[in-house]
Amino acid sequence: EVQLVESGGGLVQPGRSLRLSCTASGFTFGDYAINWFRQAPGKGLELIGFTRNKAYGGATDYAASVKDRFTISRDDSKSIAYLQMNSLKIEDTAVYYCSRGGGWSDYWGQGTLVTVSS
Amino acid sequence: EIVLTQSPGTLSLSPGERATLSCRASQSVGSDYLAWYQHKPGQAPRLLIYGASTRATGIPDRFSGSGSVTDFTLTISRLEPEDFAVYYCQQYGGSPRTFGQGTKVEIK
Numbered sequence: 575e576v577q578l579v580e581s582g583g584g585l586v587q588p589g590r591s592l593r594l595s596c597t598a599s600g601f602t603f604g605d606y607a608i609n610w611f612r613q614a615p616g617k618g619l620e621l622i623g624f625t626r627n628k629a630y631g632g633a634t635d636y637a638a639s640v641k642d643r644f645t646i647s648r649d650d651s652k653s654i655a656y657l658q659m660n661s662l663k664i665e666d667t668a669v670y671y672c673s674r675g676g677g678w679s680d681y682w683g684q685g686t687l688v689t690v691s692s
Numbered sequence: 693e694i695v696l697t698q699s700p701g702t703l704s705l706s707p708g709e710r711a712t713l714s715c716r717a718s719q720s721v722g723s724d725y726l727a728w729y730q731h732k733p734g735q736a737p738r739l740l741i742y743g744a745s746t747r748a749t750g751i752p753d754r755f756s757g758s759g760s761v762t763d764f765t766l767t768i769s770r771l772e773p774e775d776f777a778v779y780y781c782q783q784y785g786g787s788p789r790t791f792g793q794g795t796k797v798e799i800k
Binding site: 578618619620621635637671673676677678679680681682683684685 | 725727729731734735736737738739742743748749780782784787788789790791792793794
């Protein structure tokens with residue numbers, strides 16, 4: 575069974591850092607692009623970045639809203655993708671989801687809440 | 693960036709009724725580079741449709757997608773109690789991939 579589980583969310587002060595993990599099981603992790611999305615309170619879904627599969631060397635791309643602050647990495651040997659979030663802002667408060675797939679996302683995690691507040 | 697506009701914002705219907713959801717793109721997304729998702733509070737989004745009209749694995753045939761280029765529709769032929777949720781369209785024909793703002797299907 576394909577599963578994606580996010581972890582690492584919580585309450586953090588503005589300007590601080592947080593690292594989220596996306597732990598996968600049930601499929602060959604390295605064969606798939608992994609995406610990070612977020613949904614701010616009362617808002618829709620936003621793609622914040624992704625890492626391509628091993629065939630593309632795990633290359634990454636980011637939304638303008640998080641570029642230069644967030645970094646996505648992956649460890650195919652552990653089937654885990656990471657989202658390193660630095661210089662967090664209040665507007666980064668959201669539920670963060672990871673998903674599988676380079677075009678559409680066929681499997682998603684249930685999300686982890688990140689609250690940025692002083 | 694391709695902007696997706698979904699309408700209506702909220703659809704109030706009764707179980708057994710037909711739901712028709714619209715997604716319009718600000719520019720072409722390619723012929724069929726569009727997906728639909730169902731999202732319930734506290735749950736993972738669920739892929740319903742990709743390629744504009746292909747049902748994902750395990751999705752009941754009461755869900756159908758149609759359209760191309762800039763105008764797309766998700767139809768739920770007969771609403772079941774578990775279908776009341778928020779529905780998002782997403783395009784993957786342009787970079788970055790973008791979502792519509794969602795249509796909430798609520799019980800009338």
